[in-house]
Amino acid sequence: MSQTQMKMTRKITFSSGHRYWFNHVSEVENRLLFGEWGSPFSHGHNYVLDVEVAGTVTPENGMIVNIKDVDAVLKKQLLPQFANRSMNDEIEYFKTHAPCVENILHYLWKEINRIGLPQECSLTHLKLEETPLFYGEYDGMKTTLTRIYEFAASHRLDSPHLSPEENIAIYSKCNNIAGHGHNYLLEVTISGTPDPKTGFICSFGDLDSAVHEHVVDRYDHKNLDVDVPEFQGVITTSENVAQEIFKRLKDTIPGTLQRIRLHETARNIFEVTS
Numbered sequence: 001m002s003q004t005q006m007k008m009t010r011k012i013t014f015s016s017g018h019r020y021w022f023n024h025v026s027e028v029e030n031r032l033l034f035g036e037w038g039s040p041f042s043h044g045h046n047y048v049l050d051v052e053v054a055g056t057v058t059p060e061n062g063m064i065v066n067i068k069d070v071d072a073v074l075k076k077q078l079l080p081q082f083a084n085r086s087m088n089d090e091i092e093y094f095k096t097h098a099p100c101v102e103n104i105l106h107y108l109w110k111e112i113n114r115i116g117l118p119q120e121c122s123l124t125h126l127k128l129e130e131t132p133l134f135y136g137e138y139d140g141m142k143t144t145l146t147r148i149y150e151f152a153a154s155h156r157l158d159s160p161h162l163s164p165e166e167n168i169a170i171y172s173k174c175n176n177i178a179g180h181g182h183n184y185l186l187e188v189t190i191s192g193t194p195d196p197k198t199g200f201i202c203s204f205g206d207l208d209s210a211v212h213e214h215v216v217d218r219y220d221h222k223n224l225d226v227d228v229p230e231f232q233g234v235i236t237t238s239e240n241v242a243q244e245i246f247k248r249l250k251d252t253i254p255g256t257l258q259r260i261r262l263h264e265t266a267r268n269i270f271e272v273t274s
Contacts, residue, residue, distance in 0.1 A: 004057040006064050007124060009050050010071070014079050017044040018087040018099035020198075033198050034098070036205065042086055048129040051112070055121035065121040077115050078108070101128055101136035102143050103199040109138055144258055145201055146189040149211055151220035154181035155236040179223065185263035186215065186245065190255035202254035210253040215245050238264040246272040 019042040020034040030038045051074060055064030081091055087099040097103045105128050112123055129135040133148040156179040157171040167175045174180065188211055192201040222228055224236045230248075234240055242262040250257050259273045 007052055007054045009052045012049050012074050014083045015046050016082045017042040045130050050127040052125035053121040054124045065118050069118040073115050098199045100199045101130050102194050105136050105138040144189050144191045146187050149186045149216050151216045152183050153219050153222050153224050154179045155224040159235050182264050187261035189259040191258050192255035206254045214248045214252050238262055238270045242270040242272050
């Protein structure tokens, strides 16, 4: 059997405290740097870290790398720096770098490579979830941040180009004349240049305001077919809704829009990328 290139992701979790506040600058400067998130008191998160590695499948054991060897790096050497620790106070790097997701990802990438993974594999991608509604990703080159939003809306799938019989055949119960609804989840992924002082790609407040103005507040508890002008005469499939959302956000949010994912249901997810 020929050797096969493959990727593997190992998921680990840890709890850490941090604060957006530098001890080496004044209160006034901290307030200017971090705005509403600035506080001299720490708060904590239950982080979820996905570590993706790549390698060649070894015919003798059928693996690209032994997970136990990866855990020896991640759990025994990396996690002790973070688990149940205050990043600002117990990790030297975060005494002068804000412990935002962007900076944490960069630090993790450097630390994993410094410690060294087993030689059979290489680090290819990190994903760090700070909350269930916010995560960042890093591949050694590009950093992205993803915020997750929710809105509830109704619609009916019905094409004016098809006969009633054809509409029912294609859309089935989604063609119900009374319509139906979904609790949509919207992932908005951006990239950008981190601020040299804070490490932030953008202000969450600015991002949230833009997404709510142009999508969430506009669509929430609306009948997409009736109440939303841009869907007049458009079949409100999730494909079309996702494309419209991407178009509306592309030039209106801070940072560079990389991707949106629209979760119509837990099993139906639609993605548009730049």
